[in-house]
Amino acid sequence: MKKILAMLLAFVMVFSIGCGKQDNKNKPDENGTEPKTENQIKNGTYKGSADGRGGEITVEVTIEDDVITAIEVVKQNETPGLDTAMNTLTSEILEKNTLDLDVVSGATITSNAFLEAVTNALKTANATPDMLKKIDVSDTTVKKEDVTETHDIVVVGAGGAGFCAAIEAKAAGADVIILEKLPLAGGNTLISGAEYAAAGNWLQEKEGIKDSPELHAEDMMKGGDNINDPELVKVVTENALAGAEWLRDEIGVVWEDELMQFGGHSVKRSLVPKGASGREIISKQLKKAEEMNIPVLLETKATELITDDNGKVIGVKAEGKDKNYTFNTNKAVIITTGGFGSNLEMRVKYNPEIDEKILSTNSPGSTGDGIVMAEKVGAALVDMEYIQTYPICDPLTGTLLYFDDARLYGYTVIVNKEGKRFVEELGRRDVMSMAIKAQTGSVCYELMDQKAYEESHLEENHSAEIDYLFKNKLLVKADTLEEAAAFFDIDVDEFKKTVANYNKYVKDGKDPEFNKRSLPSTIETAPFYIVKAVPAVHHTMGGIKINTNAQVINTDGKVIEGLYAAGEVTGGIHGTNRLGSDALADITVFGRIAGQNASK
Numbered sequence: 325m326k327k328i329l330a331m332l333l334a335f336v337m338v339f340s341i342g343c344g345k346q347d348n349k350n351k352p353d354e355n356g357t358e359p360k361t362e363n364q365i366k367n368g369t370y371k372g373s374a375d376g377r378g379g380e381i382t383v384e385v386t387i388e389d390d391v392i393t394a395i396e397v398v399k400q401n402e403t404p405g406l407d408t409a410m411n412t413l414t415s416e417i418l419e420k421n422t423l424d425l426d427v428v429s430g431a432t433i434t435s436n437a438f439l440e441a442v443t444n445a446l447k448t449a450n451a452t453p454d455m456l457k458k459i460d461v462s463d464t465t466v467k468k469e470d471v472t473e474t475h476d477i478v479v480v481g482a483g484g485a486g487f488c489a490a491i492e493a494k495a496a497g498a499d500v501i502i503l504e505k506l507p508l509a510g511g512n513t514l515i516s517g518a519e520y521a522a523a524g525n526w527l528q529e530k531e532g533i534k535d536s537p538e539l540h541a542e543d544m545m546k547g548g549d550n551i552n553d554p555e556l557v558k559v560v561t562e563n564a565l566a567g568a569e570w571l572r573d574e575i576g577v578v579w580e581d582e583l584m585q586f587g588g589h590s591v592k593r594s595l596v597p598k599g600a601s602g603r604e605i606i607s608k609q610l611k612k613a614e615e616m617n618i619p620v621l622l623e624t625k626a627t628e629l630i631t632d633d634n635g636k637v638i639g640v641k642a643e644g645k646d647k648n649y650t651f652n653t654n655k656a657v658i659i660t661t662g663g664f665g666s667n668l669e670m671r672v673k674y675n676p677e678i679d680e681k682i683l684s685t686n687s688p689g690s691t692g693d694g695i696v697m698a699e700k701v702g703a704a705l706v707d708m709e710y711i712q713t714y715p716i717c718d719p720l721t722g723t724l725l726y727f728d729d730a731r732l733y734g735y736t737v738i739v740n741k742e743g744k745r746f747v748e749e750l751g752r753r754d755v756m757s758m759a760i761k762a763q764t765g766s767v768c769y770e771l772m773d774q775k776a777y778e779e780s781h782l783e784e785n786h787s788a789e790i791d792y793l794f795k796n797k798l799l800v801k802a803d804t805l806e807e808a809a810a811f812f813d814i815d816v817d818e819f820k821k822t823v824a825n826y827n828k829y830v831k832d833g834k835d836p837e838f839n840k841r842s843l844p845s846t847i848e849t850a851p852f853y854i855v856k857a858v859p860a861v862h863h864t865m866g867g868i869k870i871n872t873n874a875q876v877i878n879t880d881g882k883v884i885e886g887l888y889a890a891g892e893v894t895g896g897i898h899g900t901n902r903l904g905s906d907a908l909a910d911i912t913v914f915g916r917i918a919g920q921n922a923s924k
């Protein structure tokens with residue numbers, strides 16, 4: 325177990341894995357003299373590179389007798405968490421001696437770049453992957469071992485909610501284990517911006533912003549069209565600040581010194597984690613879990629809850645890579661498996677409009693497993709039809725674009741192909757998404773100037789994404805508005821008129837067209853940037869019904885003993901529509917409550 329955690333914590337290090345000798349005696353010498361060999365590939369250590377999500381990945385590959393015996397990653401800057409995909413692939417390559425492997429789910433770009441870098445290393449040896457010795461791995465396929473273990477609590481899903489639950493349960497003295505079906509922890513939390521709405525926080529105090537949990541609750545209810553469960557909303561808003569402080573003081577999460585205001589929030593109340601990314605939350609939670617000796621079992625998928633004759637949950641079954649587990653629980657199972665945004669079939673079942681034409685920002689782990697498992701033991705489901713799309717996503721992959729951070733500071737204008745604004749840029753996500761879907765080509769164009777670019781720290785926080793956008797012609801930087809608009813074939817005259825009007829609204833402090841709620845700055849400092857974007861599925865509001873103790877409620881309205889749920893897997897908290905930065909508050913507050921109560 326320790327080994328697994330150690331692997332996960334290998335994030336920031338340049339790591340080296342291999343079973344062979346790094347110092348190969350058959351390596352070509354300084355003079356380039358090659359040893360005599362009958363092999364197809366010359367023995368040696370070769371370097372290769374390829375571009376990942378965070379820039380160049382460089383590997384050194386050692387080959388002995390047509391077998392890859394070691395791979396050392398000498399340079400990489402992938403997202404912590406996603407970089408573990410390279411460990412997984414290295415193990416597979418060393419075991420099977422082939423590059424014909426599936427990508428690690430959840431880390432497609434990193435996986436592909438890593439495999440390409442290894443292929444490029446072979447190229448420098450004038451070799452191709454098919455020259456590697458074929459190894460028959462069929463004999464080594466062992467039958468899965470059946471394993472039975474007993475723990476006080478099993479947490480299913482290693483995302484933000486799961487870690488909060490496990491850490492609290494362990495702190496209360498329970499023996500806890502976390503199961504995670506993917507080869508990496510983090511889920512949607514890892515790939516999110518992880519901003520956190522907390523009324524009455526220390527930065528609001530400093531800035532003199534008046535706020536209260538009641539006002540936050542009103543915003544959540546309004547944003548969710550008042551179908552949210554007000555009791556659950558109250559729990560989130562009243563405990564949000566304590567949750568953010570707990571993350572800061574107990575878990576070591578660093579919050580930036582600046583607040584953000586997301587659509588639908590009536591004041592600036594959202595804390596921003598370091599780097600404006602969920603990696604700050606997940607990496608610190610992983611570290612804490614390791615310090616507390618909480619095992620995280622990766623590639624272990626929970627498949628079924630176990631109940632006794634009275635319907636009480638007494639364990640969970642799971643499939644590991646080489647083991648079939650039965651986990652018995654003394655106290656409880658806590659489901660924190662996230663939403664179902666990556667499960668097309670389930671999306672369409674509950675809302676036919678969210679079909680294959682809509683991409684997804686979600687982790688591939690968000691397939692609704694926990695919802696299905698809980699439903700089988702009688703859990704009630706709520707609000708399943710409400711599926712949120714995020715307005716500003718990559719038109720090629722559906723990934724949420726952090727370039728959009730500038731919008732949340734109020735700096736941007738969004739136009740259509742005709743060069744016209746069509747929606748309030750700080751409006752609700754669902755309203756904006758549907759408005760974009762209705763425009764020419766179902767796309768939008770977001771404009772900002774150099775001042776906005778700098779003040780939103782885009783280069784500091786998201787430079788890899790910016791490189792990617794430029795490379796794929798989804799982002800333009802130009803000295804004039806005309807040039808920027810022409811790049812995307814936007815109606816230049818209309819566009820210029822739109823920007824001139826907008827600048828006037830900023831000066832007047834009032835936007836008569838769309839009533840934009842924050843107008844901090846005109847758009848006039850060259851160079852100008854335009855990003856092209858589409859909406860994609862972002863969050864599933866519906867899920868398992870819980871009470872204020874995070875206990876799961878059955879279809880008769882009664883508590884299912886031994887079963888708790890927290891995070892995106894639950895329903896009822898956000899109504900029809902979740903406001904930005906309310907998810908982190910929700911998963912932290914209810915994750916902690918689930919862990920505390922389950923351990924009693």
Ligand code: ADP
Binds near residue numbers: 482505514627891
């Ligand atoms: P939340 O924000 O509610 O914490 P996340 O999406 O961040 O949700 O995390 C949910 C985690 O649960 C993901 O890492 C996902 O891969 C994991 N998961 C989903 N289904 C299963 C399952 N059947 N068994 C184990 N882990 C699962």
